[in-house]
Amino acid sequence: KNEVEQSPQNLTAQEGEFITINCSYSVGISALHWLQQHPGGGIVSLFMLSSGKKKHGRLIATINIQEKHSSLHITASHPRDSAVYICAVETGNQFYFGTGTSLTVIP
Amino acid sequence: NAGVTQTPKFQVLKTGQSMTLQCAQDMNHNSMYWYRQDPGMGLRLIYYSASEGTTDKGEVPNGYNVSRLNKREFSLRLESAAPSQTSVYFCASSEPGAHNEQFFGPGTRLTVL
Numbered sequence: 553k554n555e556v557e558q559s560p561q562n563l564t565a566q567e568g569e570f571i572t573i574n575c576s577y578s579v580g581i582s583a584l585h586w587l588q589q590h591p592g593g594g595i596v597s598l599f600m601l602s603s604g605k606k607k608h609g610r611l612i613a614t615i616n617i618q619e620k621h622s623s624l625h626i627t628a629s630h631p632r633d634s635a636v637y638i639c640a641v642e643t644g645n646q647f648y649f650g651t652g653t654s655l656t657v658i659p
Numbered sequence: 660n661a662g663v664t665q666t667p668k669f670q671v672l673k674t675g676q677s678m679t680l681q682c683a684q685d686m687n688h689n690s691m692y693w694y695r696q697d698p699g700m701g702l703r704l705i706y707y708s709a710s711e712g713t714t715d716k717g718e719v720p721n722g723y724n725v726s727r728l729n730k731r732e733f734s735l736r737l738e739s740a741a742p743s744q745t746s747v748y749f750c751a752s753s754e755p756g757a758h759n760e761q762f763f764g765p766g767t768r769l770t771v772l
Binding site: 583585587594595596597600638640642645646647648649651652 | 690692699700702703707709749751759760761762765766
């Protein structure tokens with residue numbers, strides 16, 4: 553069973569391109585999280601959303617609760633954005649994670 | 660602040676051996692978690708502790724035990740390691756509420772031969 557589905561699995565972009573990563577989920581949630589996993593393996597939290605939209609620098613995250621869908625956008629992509637982006641949903645005390653989107657930004 | 664620390668970073672075990680993975684956080688968080696990450700799969704929750712003195716099973720608890728030693732420390736024990744437990748293990752902590760952001764440790768890469 554996959555409570556969280558992400559697309560695409562892999563994404564290659566040219567530097568400067570606008571990037572969108574999608575996340576769909578099938579369970580009721582209290583919040584949705586976007587995480588970034590660096591090539592070295594470390595994981596950091598980018599956003600936590602329960603409604604609407606959040607922006608941090610060149611990153612924008614949106615969520616549509618009715619459609620059970622979220623998107624992560626990266627504007628003016630840069631090679632340092634290359635990483636795996638993971639969507640996770642929070643239900644009570646449990647978290648369910650997508651398999652991640654591997655992004656490579658080419659100079 | 661060190662955030663979330665894990666030891667060891669790498670470990671190789673033989674089938675049947677036991678070991679304990681250690682995790683500590685210095686952010687005074689109530690909730691702590693153990694996950695495993697396998698190729699092609701998302702992070703999966705093994706056990707979590709919503710507060711000091713409580714632990715609960717996650718999605719994949721079989722073959723593991725945990726101890727919430729105090730508010731700072733949450734350990735994961737493999738009593739009899741199996742090759743299927745070869746994985747990267749992450750500990751995380753968070754403070755439940757309006758901003759339940761998870762802070763992750765650097766991970767432990769475990770190989771069971």
